[in-house]
Amino acid sequence: MKLIPAIKAVPTHIISGFLGAGKTTLLKYLLTQKPEHEVWAVLMNEFGQIGVDQHMLTQTEGYEVKELLGGCLCCSSQLPMQIALSRLISETQPDRLFIEPTGLGHPAQLLEQLTEPHWQQNIAMQALITVVDGSRLHDEAWSKQNLYTDQLKAAQIMIISHVDRMKSVDDQALYNLKNEYQAYQQTWLMSTQGEITLEQINLPYSGIKRKIQPLLHLQKKIAVGQSLPEIKQLPYHYVETAQGYSIAGWKLPKRWLFDFYPLLDLLCEQQNWLRIKGIFYTNQGWKTFNFNPSQFNYQSTEENIDNRIEIIVQDQRDWQLFEEQLFKCQLKSD
Template sequence: MKLITPSHAIPVHIISGFLGAGKTTLLKHLLSQKPEGEVWAVLMNEFGQIGVDQQLLPQDQGYAVKELLGGCLCCSSQMPMQMALSRLLSETQPDRLFIEPTGLGHPAQLLEQLTEPHWQPHLNMRALVTVIDGSRLHDSDWSKQNLYADQLKAAQIVTVSHVDVMTDADKLALFALQKEYRPYQQIWLNLPIEELTLTDVDLAFTGTSRKIQPLLQIQRNLSSTEAMPEIKQLPYHYVETAQGYSVAGWKMPKRWVFDFYDLLDVLCEQKNWLRIKGIFNTNAGWKSFNFNPEQFNYQSAEESIDNRLEIIYQQSKEWLEFESQLMNCRVDDTK
């Protein structure tokens, strides 16, 4: 399908958030601020096969709403999303576009798709907004899920819904959450949704640069003339930079098993970091680690889809020695 778009790149807003956080409520409120004479478009994604949210949005002249049903446009095959978005842009020629992925989606993956060279002449990405339900922040089983954390980490702007019914426990949890994510220098909007304006969220997308590479031990064995292997599966190492901070990360297969006490020693011995977060399959069961300079927290965790570790830092660092120590903690038979 040939893509026909206006002569300029249109502003695009991604409104993400976990299930029931209030994404559609925020979207309806933003749509109500459309200037007369403009055409705004909405691409919504429902995980199931029956769309409901589309019926909740304005159907008046000046709005074009399209739903993509079944699966997740963030992480499933890109083709349905590419076709739906191309058709929406070609048919409606919108002045502004809003995208609401399913609450089960990973917005960072959607951002990766929409910032590819193919889309750059057509889409002017704005700050990614993640909505969190302030009334559920006291529930750690809810807020500590990997998907919840992935959505929050991807956010450039975080807006808190249901602030009028937050308990003292919710407020304390919000303070702790803001402190935890301070290295990402996000903008937190704690206003009621009905008081937010388009200006509050219409900020330029600053982006996060992620460089995915083979494990450092593999890189060390490559000659200077060899091309870096393309990474399509675990394990891999990545470096992510944003707002003056860097994250060194590792994702490894879930079948890898690590000695718990050896791993704990390696993590505790690190220096000059701002935060260490990880989840590992250990010989003592699945364990999560959440270190900050004031507190080293670790606890039993639910089974994860992989072993993963992230270290936030500001100073440049060579990670090969650390990775070697990390790999030496493995105790599985396939080592």
């Protein structure tokens, strides 16, 4: 009788980061740490049709590198990514896997795909890594982009690269960044040329629990004992929990218009919070709100795909009143 070996879930690391942050440099350094008896695999994603990154990694015995070209594996059709990844795992049978999405990708979407139940017997997801170019932290035009902040929020491990090029303004920006993301309890590492050890990043993935619900005023109309309907489109309310913090958020249709000054007053009147971040379509144009306890910032911004707000707190609270006050700031909904 032939024995079929048990399927072993492969420790898998996602290395994300904005364009030019140093993802491939980090990956090259990590690959030098492969034990001789192990096989490692790498799946790289480039947005264009001509692969370059794969050729920057020296092909040596003991690891396999594959590229997925043309589009972003984070947010394009999942099928090409699933085929490429399944083939890489089945053909290589690696002891460890690294995935490097394009710098234009949203790693949270990729993470969501790879933590689905059908992947769990093949993949043991590790803490998601985001690489940040420390020498550009002072550049607000770069650091305020939605894609950049999405990559930061998804990370459990933040690696600050190019620390040898950082100036005093970058050091201050890094201090501010750590304060801004303190609710997510991330691990921060510093690197000059990708010199990070495997032990530093070999941490299990710890997901943020998100509970998507109907708007709170709609929930009041649902009978006791009746299950909440499945939410598939805006508007909706959600609550995330991470490391003892609660993050309450609302996503609202793009067409909803808000009165700027009542909205600003409402946000400024909130008590006992750690962070307030929002993007709203107002009668003064699209506005971003980025509040921490020591500084209230708001400014004009480009058109967004929806209205949204998140408030981070350390305690439990009833968000019904806030939602009612928020909707009173609306000028129209259709």
